[in-house]
Amino acid sequence: xxxxxxxxxxxxxxxxxxxxxxxxxxxxxxxxxxxxxxxxxxxxxxxxxxxxxxxxxxxxxxxxxxxxxxxxxxxxxxxxxxxxxxxxxxxxxxxxxxxx
Amino acid sequence: xxxxxxxxxxxxxxxxxxxxxxxxxxxxxxxxxxxxxxxxxxxxxxxxxxxxxxxxxxxxxxxxxxxxxxxxxxxxxxxxxxxxxxxxxxxxxxxxxxxxxxxxxxxxxxxxxxxxxxxxxxxxxxxxxxxxxxxxxxxxxxxxxxxxxxxxxxxxxxxxxxxxxxxxxxxxxxxxxxxxxxxxxxxxxxxxxxxxxxxxxxxxxxxxxxxxxxxxxxxxxxxxxxxxxxxxxxxxxxxxxxxxxxxxxxxxxxxxxxxxxxxxxxxxxxxxxxxxxxxxxxxxxxxxxxxxxxxxxxxxxxxxxxxxxxxxxxxxxxxxxxxxxxxxxxxxxxxxxxxxxxxxxxxxxxxxxxxxxxxxxxxxxxxxxxxxxxxxxxxxxxxxxxxxxxxxxxxxxxxxxxxxxxxxxxxxxxxxxxxxxxxxxxxxxxxxxxxxxxxxxxxxxxxxxxxxxxxxxxxxxxxxxxxxxxxxxxxxxxxxxxxxxxxxxxxxxxxxxxxxxxxxxxxxxxxxxxxxxxxxxxxxxxxxxxxxxxxxxxxxxxxxxxxxxxxxxxxxxxxxxxxxxxxxxxxxxxxxxxxxxxxxxxxxxxxxxxxxxxxxxxxxxxxxxxxxxxxxxxxxxxxxxxxxxxxxxxxxxxxxxxxx
Ligand SMILES: Cc1cc2nc3c(=O)[nH]c(=O)nc-3n(C[C@H](O)[C@H](O)[C@H](O)COP(=O)(O)OP(=O)(O)OC[C@H]3O[C@@H](n4cnc5c(N)ncnc54)[C@H](O)[C@@H]3O)c2cc1C
Ligand code: SF4
Ligand code: SF4
Numbered sequence: 001x002x003x004x005x006x007x008x009x010x011x012x013x014x015x016x017x018x019x020x021x022x023x024x025x026x027x028x029x030x031x032x033x034x035x036x037x038x039x040x041x042x043x044x045x046x047x048x049x050x051x052x053x054x055x056x057x058x059x060x061x062x063x064x065x066x067x068x069x070x071x072x073x074x075x076x077x078x079x080x081x082x083x084x085x086x087x088x089x090x091x092x093x094x095x096x097x098x099x100x
Numbered sequence: 101x102x103x104x105x106x107x108x109x110x111x112x113x114x115x116x117x118x119x120x121x122x123x124x125x126x127x128x129x130x131x132x133x134x135x136x137x138x139x140x141x142x143x144x145x146x147x148x149x150x151x152x153x154x155x156x157x158x159x160x161x162x163x164x165x166x167x168x169x170x171x172x173x174x175x176x177x178x179x180x181x182x183x184x185x186x187x188x189x190x191x192x193x194x195x196x197x198x199x200x201x202x203x204x205x206x207x208x209x210x211x212x213x214x215x216x217x218x219x220x221x222x223x224x225x226x227x228x229x230x231x232x233x234x235x236x237x238x239x240x241x242x243x244x245x246x247x248x249x250x251x252x253x254x255x256x257x258x259x260x261x262x263x264x265x266x267x268x269x270x271x272x273x274x275x276x277x278x279x280x281x282x283x284x285x286x287x288x289x290x291x292x293x294x295x296x297x298x299x300x301x302x303x304x305x306x307x308x309x310x311x312x313x314x315x316x317x318x319x320x321x322x323x324x325x326x327x328x329x330x331x332x333x334x335x336x337x338x339x340x341x342x343x344x345x346x347x348x349x350x351x352x353x354x355x356x357x358x359x360x361x362x363x364x365x366x367x368x369x370x371x372x373x374x375x376x377x378x379x380x381x382x383x384x385x386x387x388x389x390x391x392x393x394x395x396x397x398x399x400x401x402x403x404x405x406x407x408x409x410x411x412x413x414x415x416x417x418x419x420x421x422x423x424x425x426x427x428x429x430x431x432x433x434x435x436x437x438x439x440x441x442x443x444x445x446x447x448x449x450x451x452x453x454x455x456x457x458x459x460x461x462x463x464x465x466x467x468x469x470x471x472x473x474x475x476x477x478x479x480x481x482x483x484x485x486x487x488x489x490x491x492x493x494x495x496x497x498x499x500x501x502x503x504x505x506x507x508x509x510x511x512x513x514x515x516x517x518x519x520x521x522x523x524x525x526x527x528x529x530x531x532x533x534x535x536x537x538x539x540x541x542x543x544x545x546x547x548x549x550x551x552x553x554x555x556x557x558x559x560x561x562x563x564x565x566x567x568x569x570x571x572x573x574x575x576x577x578x579x580x581x582x583x584x585x586x587x588x589x590x591x592x593x594x595x596x597x598x599x600x601x602x603x604x605x606x607x608x609x610x611x612x613x614x615x616x617x618x619x620x621x622x623x624x625x626x627x628x629x630x631x632x633x634x635x636x637x638x639x640x641x642x643x644x645x646x647x648x649x650x651x652x653x654x655x656x657x658x659x660x661x662x663x664x665x666x667x668x669x670x671x672x673x674x675x676x677x678x679x680x681x682x683x684x685x686x687x688x689x690x691x692x693x694x695x696x697x698x699x700x701x702x703x704x705x706x707x708x709x710x711x712x713x714x715x716x717x718x719x720x721x722x723x724x725x726x727x728x729x730x731x732x733x734x735x736x737x738x739x740x741x742x743x744x
Binding site: 005014017045050055056060078087097100 | 163367
């Protein structure tokens with residue numbers, strides 16, 4: 001099995017992905033970088049690529065980045081596992097969860 | 101490839117800081133009015149000052165376009181007794197709100213025995229809030245159902261297309277709260293500021309107020325700050341300043357990683373900055389001993405709005421696991437939008453859980469709602485509230501359909517937060533009828549003042565403070581800044597970047613929060629409170645000199661910690677000064693157990709004089725007759741903006 005390089009990294013701060021970028025849609029316009037209250041992102045050093053998530057631990061989960069993005073689908077909100085909601089189907093009584 | 105460590109793996113090196121570093125540069129800005137904080141109150145202050153013909157600079161830690169608690173949105177414009185459908189008189193309504201300051205739910209018909217309100221801000225809100233809303237519409241904010249999306253919804257008036265919320269309007273008795281499309285507000289405000297020529301300094305954190313001759317208690321003549329991306333130092337010289345950085349969200353919060361979950365009612369950017377700088381400049385504050393119980397967030401609990409039952413879930417019946425209706429308010433027209441059961445009602449529900457009458461978990465029964473009301477609650481209210489668009493979007497994506505699904509209510513499953521995880525209460529600067537603080541040249545708006553209200557309160561008081569500050573500027577002379585004061589502040593701010601090891605901002609934040617949790621929580625005594633002051637002093641003397649920041653962003657977080665530290669000291673001093681317990685202040689002293697003894701029904705004020713804490717007091721209605729005093733000072737008020 002070809003080995004990928006293993007680095008000595010500290011634990012990655014978590015939850016690490018308050019949002020998920022779709023690199024096929026995102027054009028790297030950095031609007032989300034600018035509207036974020038917290039500076040969770042920085043522009044990608046490579047122009048035209050999705051921003052880099054630098055401070056996920058500080059995210060306020062206000063969603064301005066997602067709601068202000070001009071390209072639908074380029075960025076989507078991602079609740080940390082412990083914050084995902086539950087609901088119940090009225091017809092079947094089955095309890096469901098946000099488990100995308 | 102979107103996390104920093106992905107880049108590390110890809111390139112074998114850490115990405116460089118993306119912004120040019122300018123720690124050595126200093127920029128001086130000269131303005132008539134300096135607005136500190138570009139949130140709701142700040143933007144309104146800037147707009148109204150600019151419309152009154154003075155030069156305005158506004159400084160915002162984030163980007164004004166979406167900054168602050170109201171940045172993402174707002175669904176309730178709460179206090180508009182002057183709207184054409186209102187059934188109450190604005191002055192009567194102001195009085196009623198001051199007597200029982202309930203901003204959500206049905207107000208009791210009898211005055212509360214004791215209320216710590218802000219009669220000045222409330223009177224301004226009741227008189228000018230509707231004009232403010234109409235000006236927002238002029239700027240492009242959406243305030244009515246112009247697209248006829250909700251024809252037939254209860255509370256919609258077909259002539260004006262205003263949509264009313266049941267909040268504080270049992271069976272349409274008042275019609276004072278308007279449903280609005282608040283996601284449109286902040287961009288409209290920023291655009292109007294730009295159109296009026298307000299100079300906006302985004303990503304600049306203000307760190308201190310400058311006073312005449314650098315003297316504590318003297319006239320405010322400007323402020324210092326730094327750019328939180330490139331580190332550049334900024335000096336602002338002004339004839340008057342409006343302080344609008346709101347309150348503090350995290351003084352008792354140990355966990356910085358999950359701070360984001362503290363989504364209500366404060367943005368993560370609020371760390372008591374304004375309180376701390378005003379205190380050091382010698383301004384007077386009050387209600388600083390009050391705390392709130394921590395309702396949500398910090399990852400300890402499910403996020404506010406994440407489950408049914410919170411503020412925007414109007415007209416939604418709560419049911420138990422078997423579909424039995426709970427005696428929980430509908431948050432609808434019959435109960436005037438009441439959000440929570442009464443304390444007795446809550447005890448009954450809890451008892452019912454224990455004896456099996458009500459089976460957990462509880463749910464909000466969306467499918468039982470009439471279609472139009474369901475759409476109003478799910479699409480309009482939750483869509484516009486603020487952080488809630490995430491909720492509607494992501495739940496729908498995951499398959500949630502309100503026509504078919506009941507949403508779980510997490511409130512009772514989790515119970516209340518532990519008592520040591522508190523929110524800071526309604527403390528803030530004292531103000532006079534011009535919304536001027538105790539310092540000359542310093543005006544105050546929104547959540548920055550004591551006992552402040554909500555979004556529309558911030559908007560209308562911001563608009564008022566901007567107008568009054570502009571009038572002041574026209575009759576005051578040039579300011580002079582003390583270079584010594586600037587030099588000292590610059591040294592304080594840059595100290596953490598001179599170190600590359602020691603204590604980082606997260607560790608310091610938790611250290612401060614822990615001291616507050618130990619020494620200023622549920623059980624308060626003079627001994628504990630004094631130990632708290634000692635603990636914070638030790639942090640200041642031992643650990644602050646070890647604080648290090650590797651880049652301008654971490655420097656901002658570090659300076660926020662220093663604000664938290666000062667805020668903690670103010671709270672402890674105010675807590676020592678109140679030698680009585682008080683229910684409305686959520687303030688209980690073991691050594692002074694009597695609750696709300698009449699002698700202590702007053703505001704306790706604190707301020708620094710020659711760096712010594714000075715306490716004082718004011719009667720609970722220090723503002724006098726609200727209607728008379730408002731009218732005496734606003735004879736020249738011209739109503740809704742008619743300029744270009
Ligand atoms: C999720 C949520 C939903 C809400 N929904 C409603 C609603 O529907 N109706 C309602 O009436 N109210 C609502 N509120 C409350 C409302 O948003 C606030 O009352 C209002 O925003 C307060 O305005 P403000 O200007 O005082 O503070 P903010 O709008 O928070 O503005 C303060 C600003 O100061 C900036 N700042 C802080 N420190 C510094 C510094 N050192 N230097 C420079 N800038 C600084 C901050 O970045 C921020 O932009 C909601 C709040 C939240 C969080
Ligand atoms: S996610 Fe959207 S806003 Fe952000 S860079 Fe990509 S396209 Fe621009
Ligand atoms: S949710 Fe808010 S805080 Fe988090 S990344 Fe998006 S804009 Fe920034």
